[in-house]
Amino acid sequence: MQRDVGSLPLAPALRARLVAAGFQTAQELLDTGPCGLSKEIGISKEEALEALQVVRQECHSDATQTAGAPGTSRKCTALELLEQEQAQGFIITFCSALDNILGGGVQLTKITEICGEPGVGKTQLCMQLAVDVQIPECFGGLAGEAVFIDTEGSFMVDRVVDVATACVQHCQLIAEAHQEEDHLKALETFSLESILSHIYYFRCRDYIELLAQVYLLPDFLSEHSKVRLVVIDGIAFPFRHDFEDLSLRTRLLNGLAQQLIIIANDHKAAVVLTNQMTTRIGQSQSTLVPALGESWGHAATVRLIFHWDNNQRLATLYKSPSQKESTIPYHITPHGFRDVQPPAVTQNPEGTELNPRKRPRREEEK
Amino acid sequence: MAPKKLRRARLSQELCERLSRYQITTCQDFLCLSLLDLMKVTGQSYRNVQKLLCKVSLACAPKMQTAYEMKVRRAVNPSSAFLSTSLHGLDKVLHGGVPCGSLTEITSPPGCGKTQFCIMMSVLATLPVSMGGLDGAVIYIDTESAFSAERLVEIAGNRFPAYFDSDEKLFSMTRSIYLYRELTCGSVLKRIKSLEEEIISKKVKLIIIDSVASVVRKEFDTKLQGNLTERSNFLARGASLLKYLAEEFSIPVILTNQITTWLSNGLAIQADLVSPADDLCLSEGASGGGKRESGSVTAALGNTWSHSVNTRLILQYHDLPTRQILVAKSPVAPFSAFFYTVEKSGFVLQDGKDQTNLTWEGTNPALQNIKPATLHLEGKLSSELTLISEREKKPRAPAIRSFSGGNSLGCFLSDHWDLPARAGQK
Numbered sequence: 032m033q034r035d036v037g038s039l040p041l042a043p044a045l046r047a048r049l050v051a052a053g054f055q056t057a058q059e060l061l062d063t064g065p066c067g068l069s070k071e072i073g074i075s076k077e078e079a080l081e082a083l084q085v086v087r088q089e090c091h092s093d094a095t096q097t098a099g100a101p102g103t104s105r106k107c108t109a110l111e112l113l114e115q116e117q118a119q120g121f122i123i124t125f126c127s128a129l130d131n132i133l134g135g136g137v138q139l140t141k142i143t144e145i146c147g148e149p150g151v152g153k154t155q156l157c158m159q160l161a162v163d164v165q166i167p168e169c170f171g172g173l174a175g176e177a178v179f180i181d182t183e184g185s186f187m188v189d190r191v192v193d194v195a196t197a198c199v200q201h202c203q204l205i206a207e208a209h210q211e212e213d214h215l216k217a218l219e220t221f222s223l224e225s226i227l228s229h230i231y232y233f234r235c236r237d238y239i240e241l242l243a244q245v246y247l248l249p250d251f252l253s254e255h256s257k258v259r260l261v262v263i264d265g266i267a268f269p270f271r272h273d274f275e276d277l278s279l280r281t282r283l284l285n286g287l288a289q290q291l292i293i294i295a296n297d298h299k300a301a302v303v304l305t306n307q308m309t310t311r312i313g314q315s316q317s318t319l320v321p322a323l324g325e326s327w328g329h330a331a332t333v334r335l336i337f338h339w340d341n342n343q344r345l346a347t348l349y350k351s352p353s354q355k356e357s358t359i360p361y362h363i364t365p366h367g368f369r370d371v372q373p374p375a376v377t378q379n380p381e382g383t384e385l386n387p388r389k390r391p392r393r394e395e396e397k
Numbered sequence: 398m399a400p401k402k403l404r405r406a407r408l409s410q411e412l413c414e415r416l417s418r419y420q421i422t423t424c425q426d427f428l429c430l431s432l433l434d435l436m437k438v439t440g441q442s443y444r445n446v447q448k449l450l451c452k453v454s455l456a457c458a459p460k461m462q463t464a465y466e467m468k469v470r471r472a473v474n475p476s477s478a479f480l481s482t483s484l485h486g487l488d489k490v491l492h493g494g495v496p497c498g499s500l501t502e503i504t505s506p507p508g509c510g511k512t513q514f515c516i517m518m519s520v521l522a523t524l525p526v527s528m529g530g531l532d533g534a535v536i537y538i539d540t541e542s543a544f545s546a547e548r549l550v551e552i553a554g555n556r557f558p559a560y561f562d563s564d565e566k567l568f569s570m571t572r573s574i575y576l577y578r579e580l581t582c583g584s585v586l587k588r589i590k591s592l593e594e595e596i597i598s599k600k601v602k603l604i605i606i607d608s609v610a611s612v613v614r615k616e617f618d619t620k621l622q623g624n625l626t627e628r629s630n631f632l633a634r635g636a637s638l639l640k641y642l643a644e645e646f647s648i649p650v651i652l653t654n655q656i657t658t659w660l661s662n663g664l665a666i667q668a669d670l671v672s673p674a675d676d677l678c679l680s681e682g683a684s685g686g687g688k689r690e691s692g693s694v695t696a697a698l699g700n701t702w703s704h705s706v707n708t709r710l711i712l713q714y715h716d717l718p719t720r721q722i723l724v725a726k727s728p729v730a731p732f733s734a735f736f737y738t739v740e741k742s743g744f745v746l747q748d749g750k751d752q753t754n755l756t757w758e759g760t761n762p763a764l765q766n767i768k769p770a771t772l773h774l775e776g777k778l779s780s781e782l783t784l785i786s787e788r789e790k791k792p793r794a795p796a797i798r799s800f801s802g803g804n805s806l807g808c809f810l811s812d813h814w815d816l817p818a819r820a821g822q823k
Binding site: 081154161309310363 | 436445451453455460461466467471493496641644704705707
């Protein structure tokens with residue numbers, strides 16, 4: 032209640048008037064009442080009432096925060112965080128090597144950035160994740176939904192159909208092997224149509240549409256509370272041309288990053304961004320670095336770089352708070368994103384995808 | 398697409414007037430400001446500003462569709478999702494053909510068949526839906542003056558003799574192909590901007606630009622400082638306009654590109670045959686391993702352009718007259734290669750030697766090595782670049798050449814591909 036008037040989220044002109052009139056704390060405002068306020072400041076009674084309602088709301092939310100109410104509290108001990116993290120799921124990628132280096136898969140509540148050269152498989156991984164997030168819980172998935180924001184236009188429904196069909200087949204194989212009740216029940220709802228209906232697709236043509244969509248995302252996620260994955264395929268594309276004012280670009284990108292972090296935390300969703308590579312011209316040679324500049328490198332919590340080595344695609348974990356830097360090979364098959372198969376073995380690739388060393392809390396075994 | 402004015406975002410009149418005093422007239426200006434700036438400019442409280450932001454965002458944001466709806470739409474009209482290339486193997490791998498609604502690029506050394514491919518696709522687009530076409534008009538933007546109407550008629554007559562059995566049919570086909578000759582970057586961009594209305598009025602179903610690289614390289618010499626950014630801007634703007642047209646009308650867009658040469662140790666050198674201007678294509682792992690400079694030939698226009706196109710098909714020479722078409726980048730297709738020849742009826746795939754990729758490997762489409770014709774290059778190039786043609790002609794020793802760790806796949810790739818074919822061929 033001792034909150035300073037200057038810090039209240041009122042209209043700036045009104046705030047200036049209040050401060051000029053001598054009001055110092057929020058309590059003073061509340062005590063004065065709307066009529067008194069309107070007389071002293073010279074505003075209408077309705078405006079005064081509105082201002083007081085804002086002040087009251089602010090003070091109320093301040094109060095609940097200091098009282099430590101569990102819902103709105105933002106502080107907790109590390110032990111609680113540990114328990115939360117362990118209970119939280121990962122989004123598997125069906126490439127066990129990649130899941131390994133990520134520590135189990137793509138993490139919720141974190142921003143993961145995938146950088147790579149053209150054609151290396153970024154969009155493929157995004158499509159794979161959009162399908163994998165929907166795997167039912169009894170198979171080790173999150174039973175969530177996915178939001179896919181596309182700025183480059185590489186989202187091809189036919190490819191998603193292929194990936195989803197392969198995923199459903201894979202789960203069917205597991206269910207047949209285990210013959211458990213809930214597996215079979217889950218399979219009834221886990222079909223191609225349901226997978227496709229739970230991928231919410233937005234096509235943003237320029238950075239304005241992208242900004243607008245990200246502003247609207249929190250409301251969308253509140254309505255669709257089962258969304259566990261937000262993919263922005265091509266965060267670099269709308270920002271890489273037509274921007275003479277680089278400081279504006281940096282500011283917009285930072286704002287985007289902050290909003291995405293808030294979204295990831297509030298809705299317990301994973302945010303996956305894909306970035307392009309650009310050429311940095313050095314003294315004697317040039318190298319490929321992730322686009323959008325140095326400061327953007329701070330936005331993502333986890334950074335993966337996909338690149339080629341002769342004919343082999345490699346994924347390098349470049350930045351992560353909990354896993355160490357490593358590189359693994361991967362394949363893109365007609366079924367989607369997969370491990371590299373040992374060349375001599377002719378087995379069905381789906382047979383060896385899941386990592387046998389997965390944490391015991393997963394119910395599926397291999 | 399001009400940015401949307403705030404008036405149309407349903408903000409109140411007085412608010413719009415107030416904002417225009419601060420030079421904020423479009424949604425773009427509004428959304429680019431931070432929340433504090435907005436509070437100052439609108440004179441409203443924090444919560445109200447958030448509501449305003451939501452309102453303006455709603456006016457700008459795209460519509461949501463689920464993947465299922467997209468699939469249903471495609472299923473309802475299956476022919477509208479792809480334009481079949483009438484090359485059976487290629488169509489199968491691409492899940493139908495050249496995809497509608499995205500950009501497809503054809504790259505090749507000179508004389509390999511880009512323009513032939515484009516002419517063939519023009520004929521295909523005018524065919525009725527029952528024959529695999531799109532039953533529509535074609536807009537052909539020609540920057541090299543390489544389009545030949547006679548060749549068009551020849552291909553049509555020889556490829557579909559049953560359909561084009563009368564002169565009348567041939568003429569009506571040619572009537573639906575609109576040719577524009579544009580010779581500068583500015584005029585190409587202007588033409589692309591004007592296409593939206595033309596597509597609606599003429600019922601266009603295919604846009605071809607042959608070729609993007611030639612105008613760009615003529616005008617922008619990347620050795621000069623400012624040119625690189627200007628060039629990237631032009632390319633990016635062109636790409637986004639074309640993507641918008643492709644998606645809005647759900648039509649395929651085909652672009653052609655040229656080749657350039659890069660040296661594995663550093664920057665690209667002026668080495669292409671068409672113009673002195675060149676681009677920067679980089680090797681990403683230029684480690685110290687290969688000190689000897691060796692070059693290879695890849696698609697032009699740089700890395701960013703490789704990101705912008707959705708599908709990339711590369712044509713290259715094999716053993717004349719056989720050539721090879723590679724699917725280097727595609728969201729739906731794995732890396733594959735097919736052999737073809739150019740005949741009277743256009744492209745003809747060599748069926749027996751189809752090589753679809755069995756091990757799902759691939760190569761970086763931005764740095765995919767392209768084989769130029771061995772005979773063509775020899776006379777024209779000087780200095781170390783004859784090394785390239787020399788190398789192509791050498792027997793296929795495995796790559797113990799000291800290429801650096803990057804993507805100097807060069808002969809390694811061609812080894813890999815040709816080996817099974819060689820076994821069959823010989």
